Amino acid sequence: MLIRLEQVGVDYAVRNRPSRTVLRDVNLVIKPGEFISVVGQTGCGKSTLLRLILGQEQPSSGRVLIDGRERNHPDRDRGYVPQKYSLFPDKTVLQNVIFGLEVAEFGLFNRWTPRYHRRKAEFMEEALATLGQMGLESSDAQKYPSQLSGGMQQRVAIAQALITRPKILLMDEAFSALDPGTRREMQQLLRRVWRESLTTIVFVTHNTYEAVYLGTRVVLLEKNAELGGACVALDIPVPEHEEAAEIEPVVREIEHRDLAVFA
Amino acid sequence: MDVLTLNAKPGRIASWTLSWILFAIGVGAYFLVAQQRHRENPEDRVVPTLEQMAVGLRDAALAPLEDNVPQKLPARFIHSMLWMDTVASAKRFCWAMLLLIPAVILGLHVGTFPYVGAFFLRFILFFDKIIALSVLPILFIAFGIDELSKVMLIVIGVTPTIILDTVNLSKGIPEEQIVKAFTLGAGNFAIAYRVILKQILPRVLNSIRLNLKSVMLFLFAGEMIASTDGLAYRIALLRRSMGMSTIIPYVLWVAFLLFLVDWAMRRANLKLHPWFTE
Numbered sequence: 001m002l003i004r005l006e007q008v009g010v011d012y013a014v015r016n017r018p019s020r021t022v023l024r025d026v027n028l029v030i031k032p033g034e035f036i037s038v039v040g041q042t043g044c045g046k047s048t049l050l051r052l053i054l055g056q057e058q059p060s061s062g063r064v065l066i067d068g069r070e071r072n073h074p075d076r077d078r079g080y081v082p083q084k085y086s087l088f089p090d091k092t093v094l095q096n097v098i099f100g101l102e103v104a105e106f107g108l109f110n111r112w113t114p115r116y117h118r119r120k121a122e123f124m125e126e127a128l129a130t131l132g133q134m135g136l137e138s139s140d141a142q143k144y145p146s147q148l149s150g151g152m153q154q155r156v157a158i159a160q161a162l163i164t165r166p167k168i169l170l171m172d173e174a175f176s177a178l179d180p181g182t183r184r185e186m187q188q189l190l191r192r193v194w195r196e197s198l199t200t201i202v203f204v205t206h207n208t209y210e211a212v213y214l215g216t217r218v219v220l221l222e223k224n225a226e227l228g229g230a231c232v233a234l235d236i237p238v239p240e241h242e243e244a245a246e247i248e249p250v251v252r253e254i255e256h257r258d259l260a261v262f263a
Numbered sequence: 264m265d266v267l268t269l270n271a272k273p274g275r276i277a278s279w280t281l282s283w284i285l286f287a288i289g290v291g292a293y294f295l296v297a298q299q300r301h302r303e304n305p306e307d308r309v310v311p312t313l314e315q316m317a318v319g320l321r322d323a324a325l326a327p328l329e330d331n332v333p334q335k336l337p338a339r340f341i342h343s344m345l346w347m348d349t350v351a352s353a354k355r356f357c358w359a360m361l362l363l364i365p366a367v368i369l370g371l372h373v374g375t376f377p378y379v380g381a382f383f384l385r386f387i388l389f390f391d392k393i394i395a396l397s398v399l400p401i402l403f404i405a406f407g408i409d410e411l412s413k414v415m416l417i418v419i420g421v422t423p424t425i426i427l428d429t430v431n432l433s434k435g436i437p438e439e440q441i442v443k444a445f446t447l448g449a450g451n452f453a454i455a456y457r458v459i460l461k462q463i464l465p466r467v468l469n470s471i472r473l474n475l476k477s478v479m480l481f482l483f484a485g486e487m488i489a490s491t492d493g494l495a496y497r498i499a500l501l502r503r504s505m506g507m508s509t510i511i512p513y514v515l516w517v518a519f520l521l522f523l524v525d526w527a528m529r530r531a532n533l534k535l536h537p538w539f540t541e
Contacts, residue, residue: 056442074445085437088444090461090538100447108452144538164447 001077001167001200003030003053007062009229010048022048024229026062028219030202032167035194037215038204039254044221044230046204050172053202054078066168076104079166079199083173086157087145093156094141097127100164130159133196135189151182158193168200176205187214208254212238212247220254233257311508319508320345344497345516351492352482355410359417359478360471366422367467370429375455380430387426395420396484403489413485420481421474428470432463465539468532472525479521 005028011019022045030036038046051057052064055071055078063070066077074080087096101123106116128138134155145153154174161169175183191214194201205211211218215238222233234257241247265271273281297310311319327342340346372379373387395416402419406412436459444454486495494517501510532539 054442054446074442076446076448078446080439080443080446082439082443085439086443088440088458088462090536099444099449103444103447103449103453103457107450108456146538146540161443161446166446 001032001067002065003028003168003200003202004065004068005029005049005052005062006065008052008059008064009061010045010052010057011060011229021227021229023052023059023221023231024224024227025231026221028232028235030200032200033198035201035214035216036203037211037218038202038221039206039208039211039218039258040221040230041223041258042206044223046206046221047172049221050170050202050204053168054080054170076100076164077167079161079164079169081154081157081161081169081171081174083176086174087153087160089145092142092144093131093136093148094124094127096145096156097131097160097163098123100160101126104164127159127163130163131156133193134159149182150178151186154178154186155189158190162193162197162199165197166199168202171201171203173204173206175210176207183210190214208251208258212250212254218250218254220258222258308505308507311511315508316512319506320512323509323512345513348492348494348497349516349520351490351496352486352494355413355417355482355485355493356478358410358414359421359482362414362418363422363425363471366425367429370426371433371455371460371463373426374430374433375459376451384430387423387430390419391423391427393419395481399484399488408489413482413490416485417478417481421477424474424477425467425471429463429467432466432470433459436462465532465536468528472528475521475525475528479517 005026008023008026009021010023011021013019026049038049040046048057052059053066055064055066055074058064058072088099091099098120102120105119110116128141131138131141136152136155136159140148140152145156148156157174175186178186187210190201190203203211203214217235217237219232220234221230223230224233234254236250236253238247238250293310294313297307297312300307300310301312308315323345324343325336325339326344327339328344328347329342333339369383373383374380398419399416402412402415406415440458440462441454444458449458482493483495486493487499490496494513498510498513501507501513
């Protein structure tokens, strides 16, 4: 799916005061299969950008087009992995992962049919396979999210989002709460998953290194004093790489630009 | 000794012993007073002795109200005043609890669907401020003095609290959860019931547990003012004859029943929601 942002602006109404501009004149085209990392300082509108693509929020001006159409609701085409609250705490790991398959076929009232039980067995098999790909043991399947570590929880969250085969996966600081070692593992996992699933991924982070390591393209959002809001300050492709050292120049370029704001 | 410090760690036996001291003092003081009063007047009814209360309890719990009841123990208990009063009160209590289910459902919709909220919330907030007991005369006029008005008193007294609590709990579910459910293809009602209601249910049950005393309070008020049976009716009736030897066992029985209900709800909550930790 092609994501196209045209002259997008977002203002938040503030009571009794002039409205606050978050984004201004954002133009961005994301092609199918790309892995876009969005970086920028805290409060520069990274998450807002993600919510716009998700359809959770609408732009105050301009348009957000998904395959040429404006969509103002989150739907099954766009998966979502937030930093916190990504799993349903009342459901086991397995129930969390099959949730997306289940609700697509069964409503609230047709869950007492034999067909439901047959399909559920198939869902569970698929879910266990997906969990396996994410590096989880089948013994973890019956645990509740609160019994898992943060890294495990995010593995489940990715499995849960990917099992419905969304065309776009949106991740908001998904690894930011993890310790460095786990974070590293998760980054490698995500790169592998992205290559295998051919999903478009938009990954928001405040860690430049993570952004460059993961993405095929890095977008830097930056507050622009003239425009009032943030816009795309840098949009650079990342070369194919295996080793961390290969991407050092790109990281340095982005950080140089990012730090220049304070100069 | 670091007794009055914040980080004191009393042992098991010590804290067990300490927790019963006030009970011992209370019971001891009671019987001391009872003994003294009975020395002055053996017929004293205000502070009955253990023997008097045993007799009162036996008359209440084991003496059938009707004739020709078999003399076996269970039958005698089932036809006793205490049991029949308990059943009468329990029926009203259960009706009130049943009517809390629609209250929770309403609260869920008010909290999750903005238009439903816009329609109901202000009215419920207004309703919540009405003192239930102040509308008791209106209820008696409108619904008569039979069962309906007593159940309505409980409903008016307790449901606004439960509804508002459910509203707040459903609004407290993180936005991420709802967005996530939408991206997984869930519809509005699937989210309301399978994501939000399921998550808030243990907290709703706890909120109902906290409100059990209000339920009983309104039940007792209704029964004391207009009723011909029920635990509170009996207590009010016995007051006229200074029947303290039966009133005290009744009060303890009610406390015990309430404790049982609360305990059962707590156990059910733990069993139904193993994931819930608070």
